[in-house]
Each structure stands twice: as structure tokens, then as C-alpha cells.
Amino acid sequence: MEPFPRLRSIAVPFARDNIDTDQILPARFLHLARDADHGACLFRDLRYRGDGSEVEDFPLNRPAWRSGRIALGGENFACGSSRENAVWAMHGHGFRAVIAPSFGDIFAQNGLKNGLLPVRLPAATVAAMIAQAEAMPDGEVTVDLEAQTVTAADGTIHPFEIDPFARKCLLEGIDEMSFTLSHNEDIAAFERRLGRENF
Amino acid sequence: MSDEPRTMFEKVWDRHRVLEREDGQTLLYVDRHLLHDGTAPAFEMLRVRGQKMRAPGRTFATPDHYMPTNTRIAAEIPDPALREMVLSLERNAAAEGFALYGLDDPRQGIVHVVGPELGLSQPGMIIVCGDSHTSTHGALGALAFGIGMTEVAHVLATQCLWQRKPKTMRIGIEGALGAGVTAKDVILHVIATIGTAGATGHVIEYAGSAVRGLSMEGRLTLCNMTIEAGARAGMVAPDETTFGFLEGRENVPTGAAWDAAVARWRSLASDPGALFDRVVEIDAAAIAPTVTWGTSPQEAVAVDGRVPDPATAPSAGRRAEMQEMLDYMGLSPGQLLAEVAVDRVFIGSCTNGRIEDLRAAAGVARGRQVAAGVTAWVVPGSAQVKRQAEAEGLDRIFRDAGFAWREAGCSMCLGTNGEIGAPGERIASTSNRNFRGRQGPGVRTHLMNPAMAAAAAVTGHITDVRRLMEAG
Known part of the structure; x- marks a missing residue:
């Protein structure tokens, strides 16, 4: 995994609660290989009509918001299906962080493992940032993972929480599997105990 | 271990702790890893690293997502990309040596129907699968939850998963269900009551007389849609209904081992006085179709x-x-x-x-x-x-x-x-x-x-x- 950069970008608002992963990546693209262009399928059925033409007022089709690296979402962003492909689609399009009041649990976990940082900020803060994005579409937002702060387009600074280990993995590009494999002896000891207890 | 009363969830969690990380996350051992025909990318992640599976004997697979339901012959799948999903599962099973209930196997089916049906899903286990409806298996008193593809690869390689301990929620459903009211109506009513994010970050324990009165099939339906309320998992304490459902199934112990298992499973129920982070009460009589x-x-x-x-x-x-x-x-x-x-x-x-x-x-x-x-x-x-x-x-x-x-x-x-x-x-x-x-x-x-x-x-x-x- 590539080390997570300090991000500065316009912020693309998806101003609805409970956006589900079926919207982010429709199920008919789930069979695509990992290295396929998932970004092209991001929000496919909200972003394009059946004939392939763009839905003009969908955020990703607004001229100012075509190439953002930071997304803003509503409550329970990316709920529903566990499909990691939804993260691949966000990442493939260029997003590296999503700022929302809350996330679907599995999506947030999937994001951390793929260099898409889920940032939880209070609902009022996110609502204000969405309003700023709509008022000044070219306003830039900064996500500083090192400092654990978001700087909104209006210059206000908002701290956020993240698991320290996930932060370290993202900053240094470490993957969790290598770390766990280094604890092989602990796992083997557990398995021996498990065998004795027969459960 | 302290003598504090514990919830069923905490008992299962405690029993599967391999180690703790300094940030408070726990490495949990996975008893059962269920796979379906959408898992090819996880095997690719292993191949890239030259990593083999740790515990093929704890891994069970069946094709369900990509197979058309008008045929059982993979060669008849018209779309080559979908056909490849089914065939790749067969290839991975052959290469890694895990159990596959393939298209020609009388045990094939939707992975969350097959697990309980074959007695693979048992009380007290930790069960994971790369599918959000893995919450289904909690109906048997297991801790079962859906994971992403990178986590599937992690479990394939280590048989373990890092998790931050979730909060607990008890949903008590008391009273008698009306005529024509099923477990599906109960869970739709629960979700409408607490909201689609109502249980985010929680494991739900369903309890109360209406839940006790549900058949195993009904409990599976109830726990299945737990994810639709945002919860990590849903659980029902094992009881006579659970044991009656499991006894005699293919992967369930027999004889003295069965008796020992039932005794162990009985002890899983939440202790009297165990504390939940949140408690919700639902009146069964108020639920309509x-x-x-x-x-x-x-x-x-x-x-x-x-x-x-x-x-x-x-x-x-x-x-x-x-x-x-x-x-x-x-x-x-x-x-x-x-x-x-x-x-x-x-x-x-x-x-x-x-x-x-x-x-x-x-x-x-x-x-x-x-x-x-x-x-x-x-x-x-x-x-x-x-x-x-x-x-x-x-x-x-x-x-x-x-x-x-x-x-x-x-x-x-x-x-x-x-x-x-x-x-x-x-x-x-x-x-x-x-x-x-x-x-x-x-x-x-x-x-x-x-x-x-x-x-x-x-x-x-x-x-x-x-x-x-x-x-x-």
C-alpha cells in the first residue's frame, strides 16, 4: 500500500444520509478484476443515464467537482453490502478521504485497508463543509492524517479520531497481514489451546 | 477472568482472543470461514504474496452469487466473466484443499443457508464471510459478521481478524406475534424503529418471549437483516430450539461429544445482570405484516x-x-x-x-x-x-x-x-x-x-x- 499523503483538494459533496454501497458500485460490476477501472463505475447509475449520457446535476458531473480527492458524505455513508469494490471505485476515481458524520462499519474498515481514509466529524461540521462546497465549489479542504486535523474551506480546523495502528499503517504504507503474520507463534499457541479445549 | 456478569457476545469474544494490540484492537481467532464465488480477488492477494492458506479445514465454500438459477452446469453460464467467478472458486478449492459444495453437490446453496443447514455454524463460534449477511449465523448463538475482501485474504492467511470490541445492544421483543406476522415483519419493524444506522458499531442480542418463540428459520431471518440496522452482528442465545435444529446435522458432534457441546452451549447465554450499552424494548403485539x-x-x-x-x-x-x-x-x-x-x-x-x-x-x-x-x-x-x-x-x-x-x-x-x-x-x-x-x-x-x-x-x-x- 502506498503511504498516505497530506491531502489538499476541492471537496465533492454527496449530501444524502444512508448512501449505500449498491449506489457507490452497482452489483453488476462486482465481478470486475481488482485491477479493472472501478473508478469508471463509481456511482454509475446516479452519474449516468441508461444511454450513457451524464446526469448533469450529479456532483461528479459538475465541472468543479470532477477530480476531487476528498468526498463529503451524510450520516451512515456507505452502509449495506460489504463489497470492498465500493472502496476500489472511490479510490479508483481519485478519492483518498471521505469526511462524514458516520460510516457503514465494513466500508470504514475496507477504506483503511485500501488508502481511503474515513474521517468522522460532527454532523454540524460536515453540514457546514457541504454548504461551503456548494457556495464555493473551488474551495480547498486539507486532510492532515499526521496531525489528525481537517482544515475546512473556510479555514476552520477540526481534529478527528482514528485508531493509532490504522494511522500508522496508512502513513507508513504497512499492510496488516504482514504484521499479523509476524505473530505466527501466538496464533499457533492459541490453536494448540483450542485443540485441547475442543471447541 | 473476573466474575463480572458477561453478555453472550462477551463470552464468545473473550474465548477467541489471541492477543491485544496497543491501540486496543483484538486479534480474534476464526472458527469458520465461509466463502462464496465472489472471493477470487482474496486468493489473488495471497498469490501475489506467495502466501498459502493457514487453515483450509476451517474453510467451507459454495457458489451462490454468480450462478444462474435455471441451470447447474457452469459451462452453460452465457457470460464468460460470471462463469469465471464460479470456475475460479473450484480452482481455488482444488489448489488450497478447502471443502467446496459445488454445483453438482447436493449441499450447494446460498452460503448463509448452507452453513446452519450443514451444522457448520454452531453456538459460541466466530464465523466470518465476505458478505454482509453473515450476521445470519448469529441466530445459533455464534458471533458472525461480514468482512471485506482484504479481510478475507487476512483470514485466509492467518485464520484471524483484528477487531475493535463493539458495543452491545439488547433488543427485547416481548409478547405474542399476531396472526400472519413473521420474523421478517419483526426485523423490518425493528429497523423502522431504530433506523438503518440505529445499531452501528453494536452487536445486537435479540431476546424476549417473541424471540424465544421463533423457530430456527425465523431466528435466521431476524439475524440476517441485522446488518440493515447497521449492526456488526445479531445473536440469539442457544436453547432447546437451537439444539433441536442442530442435532444430527452433518458437522455436529454425536454421542458424548454432543452432550458435552450442549452443556457448553447452554453456558453461553448472557448472565443475569450483564450490562448492555443500549437496551431497546419492542412490543410484539404492535407488529403488523x-x-x-x-x-x-x-x-x-x-x-x-x-x-x-x-x-x-x-x-x-x-x-x-x-x-x-x-x-x-x-x-x-x-x-x-x-x-x-x-x-x-x-x-x-x-x-x-x-x-x-x-x-x-x-x-x-x-x-x-x-x-x-x-x-x-x-x-x-x-x-x-x-x-x-x-x-x-x-x-x-x-x-x-x-x-x-x-x-x-x-x-x-x-x-x-x-x-x-x-x-x-x-x-x-x-x-x-x-x-x-x-x-x-x-x-x-x-x-x-x-x-x-x-x-x-x-x-x-x-x-x-x-x-x-x-x-x-
């Missing part, structure tokens, strides 16, 4: 109710959201749900594809005919459910009534196998998600229980099955 009207499982009302009016919404944001849903669903505020005509009916899925579900639907279909212009499918949850239904003559009842009787799989629940509706079509569905486009672009989904779906099929519109059965 329930139908969704919108594009989130929380947008559900009693079948004899009306489509809600956005004008009554508490905020402008909610008003806009409701209006978008009504526009997508082609419904008007105040419209009676029972007037809404359907084009298709889908009876099946890991939510409602078990034998009890098919019996309930057949009870409505018996002696009736699918309404003109309606396409109705019954897709058994597993090959075993299909054989059982056929032994009971349910297939004949469905066929005589004009339903299509299909092979086992996920089918129209999410349509990854190509089985989807046409844009604008309205489907009465026993599945779990009514998200926009879930059953095909532009398709409108109404979630309901199996008897209600059968009632919609024979009347051509959403119907209160209680009225239909009274009318005879």
Missing part, C-alpha cells in the same frame, strides 16, 4: 397503511430524501400500499429462502393462480431446501399456480448472476435490500415476508395476506 415503500429497509410501514407524505417530514433534508424515494418508487403520498400493483415476485434469498418460508408461500399459492402479467419466481435457498420442498409437494403447488421453480442461489436478491428486473418494474421481494437499483437499474423493490409475496403474486398487487386468507 410490514412492507417497505422507499429505498432503504427502514422505510417500512404496516401493509394496511399508506405511503407517507414528505410534507410531514421533520426537516427539509428528510423531506427531499422522501420525495426522491417516492419519485424513484413511482408512489404518491397517502396512497394505500395495498393498491400498489406489482410486475414481479421474488421468493427466496438468504433472508427468506428456507423451507419454512417456502411452506408459508405455498400455503397462499395453493389452489390460486399467479395474476395475469405477473412473473413470479421461487428460488430455494439451497439444493437441500429444494429437495425437501419437492418431497413435500411444494414445487407442484407453485408450478400449478404459475410460479417458476428454480435452482438454489442468490438470484434476484442482488442480480449478480444476471437475474434482474427491467427498468421501471416493481417487485414484491422476500429479500433484504430495497436500495435503488438493487434488483436492476430502475427496478422498484418492496420487501415483505414470503406469504405476503405469494399474496402479491396471486392478486397482482401488494396485499394484506391476512385479509386474503380470511376471504378464502
